[in-house]
Amino acid sequence: MAPKDIENQTALILDELFELSDGEAGATPRVFSGSGLVSDGGDDDDSFDPVIIADQLRNIADQYNKDVLQPLMDQFVGQARAAAGDQLAAMFSQTVDTLSKNWVSQGGDVRQEMCALKAATALGLYARRKCPELTASVRNAMAQFLNSRLTGWITQQGGWGQVASE
Numbered sequence: 001m002a003p004k005d006i007e008n009q010t011a012l013i014l015d016e017l018f019e020l021s022d023g024e025a026g027a028t029p030r031v032f033s034g035s036g037l038v039s040d041g042g043d044d045d046d047s048f049d050p051v052i053i054a055d056q057l058r059n060i061a062d063q064y065n066k067d068v069l070q071p072l073m074d075q076f077v078g079q080a081r082a083a084a085g086d087q088l089a090a091m092f093s094q095t096v097d098t099l100s101k102n103w104v105s106q107g108g109d110v111r112q113e114m115c116a117l118k119a120a121t122a123l124g125l126y127a128r129r130k131c132p133e134l135t136a137s138v139r140n141a142m143a144q145f146l147n148s149r150l151t152g153w154i155t156q157q158g159g160w161g162q163v164a165s166e
Helices: 003-017 050-061 066-080 085-105 112-130 132-149 151-157 160-164
Strands: none
Touching (some): 003 050, 003 112, 003 132, 003 160, 050 160, 066 085, 066 112, 066 132, 085 112, 085 132, 112 132, 151 160
């Protein structure tokens, strides 16, 4: 799968990820229509569904140690409120790097890329909950991080469907 395809899929996944989660006020159940399924070049059963992948990412984001990582995420949110868009993207990337290292040191997933994906998802969703006014900026910072740092790895793993199911 070409990196550009991964970037397009990343945008669709982030659209779903940053929608209201089930249980949040105003949330409505979402189902991917199927007409937008994008084959990743594999078997017919190997289809891309951003709704399912976003749900899987939410699940992996819940696997962080709140006692260790919560203060770092709170610090990011506090600084994000005062940051400009380009500063926010750099801060997001730096915070994800720190969260990833802490995740590994706490006995989490040893694969650097998976730790970065978990940390980026956890941070993005946390920031969205804590400062909804920054949702678009945080989503853009997360997209920039995923596209610049993880697209190659996602491609090597066989696409988003493979990565999110690990």
